[in-house]
Amino acid sequence: MSDQIQEILDIPAEFARDGVQFMKRxxxxxxxxxLRLCQAVGVGFLIMGAVGYIVKLIHIPVNNILVGGA
Incomplete structure (x- = not known):
């Protein structure tokens, strides 16, 4: 019983040690x-925006054909 309690109490301590070790590294x-990171994020935003715009351009006429044809 005492071993189980000790194991439960060790979990937060181990987590804190791992966190401190990560922050030091x-x-x-x-x-x-x-700057390279900012460029990568900017290119990602542009690509995702372009993909969303193209999908929207394709979706509007297809939706009008489906709704208008029914």
């Missing part, structure tokens, strides 16, 4: 890495 990105 993290580094702040330099300017070059930050």
């Amino acid at each position: 993290c580094t702040k990105p330099d300017k070059k890495e930050f």
Whole structure:
């Protein structure tokens, strides 16, 4: 019974240790890495926006054909 309680109490402590170890390993990105990340995110936004726009352009006429033909 006491072993089970000890195991339950060890879980938050282990999680906290892992979190501290992760934060120590993290580094702040330099300017070059930050700009590259911003460019990648921007390109992703543009691609997803273009895909959404194309899907909308295709959806409107198809929807009008389906609704108008019924």
